[in-house]
Amino acid sequence: MAKVKHESRWYPLESGESVLDGLLRQGVSVPHSCRAGACQSCLMKAVGGAVPQAAQVGLKETLVAQGYFLACTCRPPEGTELEVAGAEALRVPARISSLSFLAPDVLRVRLVTDAPFDYRAGQYVSLVREDGLARSYSLASLPREDALELHVRVIPGGAMSGWLAAEAPLDQRVFLQGPAGSCFYVAGRPDQPLLLAGTGTGLAPLYGIVRDALEAGHTGPIWLFHGARTPAGLYLRDELRQLADRHPQLRYRPGVLAGGTRDIAEGPLDALIRAECPKPVGWRAWLCGDPQLVLSLRKKLFLAGLSLKDLHADSFLPSTPQVGASPAAAGAR
């Protein structure tokens, strides 16, 4: 049996159980969302004992060195005794400075932190509410801008998105954890063709990355594909058109599944990409948003010749309810 010590109490883990599941099962509150190692909401720190390497995959070197790990992917072998603490020390206080709709179901949330917040355009943060509810969102802003900007898709019944859309007041205090992720522009090859693709709020990180690349003086072609079900979901269209007018190397390509027009292509995103970028050998690409789409595009672009090291992807994995939790409890989280 492995056991975990948290705030001076020991909690036994069942065989093969993750630290996250074991603590939640025994009533300890730990922020979490995807339960799949993708959102980093469940970050914890090992203050005694060793965590399996698998629990630190995707974490920054500096966090690994300090013993941080992801509780949802941490399954200590039998006999392990692990002492853990929350990641409160990494949380930065912030307040909501503006809330406005960019599309009927897309909310723009602007946040101001008390202290400077260091990040690269396109990375994501964990937004933590005062009661511990945590969800990850990509940054659409640039570090030089005053506020951090998130694009949040409002999901009916969504704990965080519903709260932001209907209840959260301006100046509401929240916490940010992060930034994380490797979806950002890398300077050094200004003429390399770039491909950015996403659906829905998958545009958020791309909006940061594309502006970052242009400001860094990128001269090679930059393709930006944004997909939505209908034209109503294609937000920031005017801004992106104007950006493309000012920068001829930027090719903005909005696409929808239904209701295309002269300016908006109709068809699945992968078909639009294949038609315009048939041979992306030597390119760099960023894929963000719906997990299914990211997965299938990643495979298609790899098969079309893009190298894995030049393929950056952020899947917006949804939250996963706790196994065995009552629906009411899951909803309350």
Added chain:
Amino acid sequence: MSTAGVAKSVYEQIGGEPAMAAAVEVFYRKVLADDRISHFFEDVDMERQAAKQKAFLTMVTGGPSSYSGRDMRAGHAHLVKLGLNDMHFDAVVGHLKETLEELNVPAPLVQRVLTIAEGARADVLNR
């Protein structure tokens, strides 16, 4: 081969670890594009799969690898339950051959690699 102890491994001759990265991409692309076997290799985490392809290529080219025949049995047992058979094995070996040829590995070395791969057949297919 009597000179095996003296001769460099194919792994070293084709450029060691740095050359592996290129070989993995070429090989993984072939495997993923082959409908007969791609379902064995589809993984939400392409990096993790690529790392496994690298372990495979390192092993069959005689690079630093610590897998035993028993590891090979255990590592593929769940795939045999899913129907892994000689046809799939031959397909993988075919892609291995093409990959090495595309990377301009001389024919005698390719042959050596294929012999090592063939030697793993019984373990991989759990026979």
